[in-house]
Amino acid sequence: MAETFVDFHPLRLLGRLLPSLTLAFMVVLGLMLPANPWTGQSMPPLLLMAVFVWAVYRPEFLPLPVVFGFGVIFDALLGLPLGISAVLLVAIYWPVTLQRRIFLREPFPFLWLAFAVILSVVELLRWVLVAALTLELPPIGLVLANIVFGCGIFPIIGWLLIRLNHWIGSLDYAN
Numbered sequence: 001m002a003e004t005f006v007d008f009h010p011l012r013l014l015g016r017l018l019p020s021l022t023l024a025f026m027v028v029l030g031l032m033l034p035a036n037p038w039t040g041q042s043m044p045p046l047l048l049m050a051v052f053v054w055a056v057y058r059p060e061f062l063p064l065p066v067v068f069g070f071g072v073i074f075d076a077l078l079g080l081p082l083g084i085s086a087v088l089l090v091a092i093y094w095p096v097t098l099q100r101r102i103f104l105r106e107p108f109p110f111l112w113l114a115f116a117v118i119l120s121v122v123e124l125l126r127w128v129l130v131a132a133l134t135l136e137l138p139p140i141g142l143v144l145a146n147i148v149f150g151c152g153i154f155p156i157i158g159w160l161l162i163r164l165n166h167w168i169g170s171l172d173y174a175n
Helices: 010-032 046-057 064-078 084-098 100-105 108-134 140-171
Strands: none
Touching (some): 010 064, 046 084, 046 100, 046 108, 046 140, 064 084, 084 100, 084 108, 100 108
């Protein structure tokens, strides 16, 4: 049933915007993190983590054009060829939303393992695409560092995003 003006609740609006706001936060946070001294410009794939978790838990609040838009913004801010991150984010968002019932009934370690596999594929594809578009081989160490860092911090970021999801769910019962 459609929400009328009388039923409007500002926290519900915030709950609906929260997935998009967390994507914006992850882009900004990713840009602010210092470079890893061992691998150079490596950064944890925070945006991918947020897209993955919201694709599982709240795809209705994170439309595909928003995912694509944040990918383009991310590429522009990092100086990557425009569209690479957008295409990769959409490429994981779409199948994850189609298989979300599987993810929803499995324990967190399964979600973590699925993210690790997806992250590995995405980082390798990004490396190949950047190499093909720039005609230069980026350091493979950055790819490996992103995979290790991403898998290492996913439990923390994933847990926080899942807590936010529970909070959004509690807003459905707010008066």
